[in-house]
Amino acid sequence: MTALNRVPSLLTRAGTASVLTLAAVGGSLVVPGAAPDAEAATLAAKALNVAASKKGSPYQWGATGPRRFDCSGLTLYSYKRAGKKLPRTAAQQYNKTRHISASSRKRGDLVFFHSGRNVYHVGIYAGKGRIWHSPKTGDVVKLQKIWTRTVWYGRVR
Numbered sequence: 781m782t783a784l785n786r787v788p789s790l791l792t793r794a795g796t797a798s799v800l801t802l803a804a805v806g807g808s809l810v811v812p813g814a815a816p817d818a819e820a821a822t823l824a825a826k827a828l829n830v831a832a833s834k835k836g837s838p839y840q841w842g843a844t845g846p847r848r849f850d851c852s853g854l855t856l857y858s859y860k861r862a863g864k865k866l867p868r869t870a871a872q873q874y875n876k877t878r879h880i881s882a883s884s885r886k887r888g889d890l891v892f893f894h895s896g897r898n899v900y901h902v903g904i905y906a907g908k909g910r911i912w913h914s915p916k917t918g919d920v921v922k923l924q925k926i927w928t929r930t931v932w933y934g935r936v937r
Contacts, residue, residue, distance in 0.1 A: 824888020826862035831912035837921045849914040870902040877934025
């Protein structure tokens with residue numbers, strides 16, 4: 781049974797809550813154990829939320845947070861705060877993830893930019909073709925549309 785199938789019975793038991801009330805306040809219904817891969821989804825969601833919370837933090841080469849980041853420093857920091865350790869560089873992170881197709885990508889997966897076989901940049905997939913990343917010197921952590929098709933995707937396990 782999915783979480784959505786459980787909503788009516790849970791709301792009936794709650795008595796005072798309604799779907800409209802939840803929608804109006806932007807709430808969500810948490811159903812423990814509703815999804816078999818909830819742990820992986822939770823890890824990715826936490827990491828994505830951490831990255832988003834760093835919006836506007838300045839880029840600094842070699843920085844791993846909490847106030848300044850380079851690209852792999854942001855992904856390392858985000859996943860560490862979510863409870864998973866990643867290696868330091870974008871290339872090392874690529875080698876540590878389960879490689880997936882673009883059609884299989886999900887929010888929280890890592891997006892690796894490459895030239896040939898060389899990975900040179902990484903961000904966290906945010907959905908709708910966008911990533912959270914720390915782009916370059918003089919820039920800040922931001923949400924941006926993926927600007928090239930020369931990317932690979934990796935799922936943190």
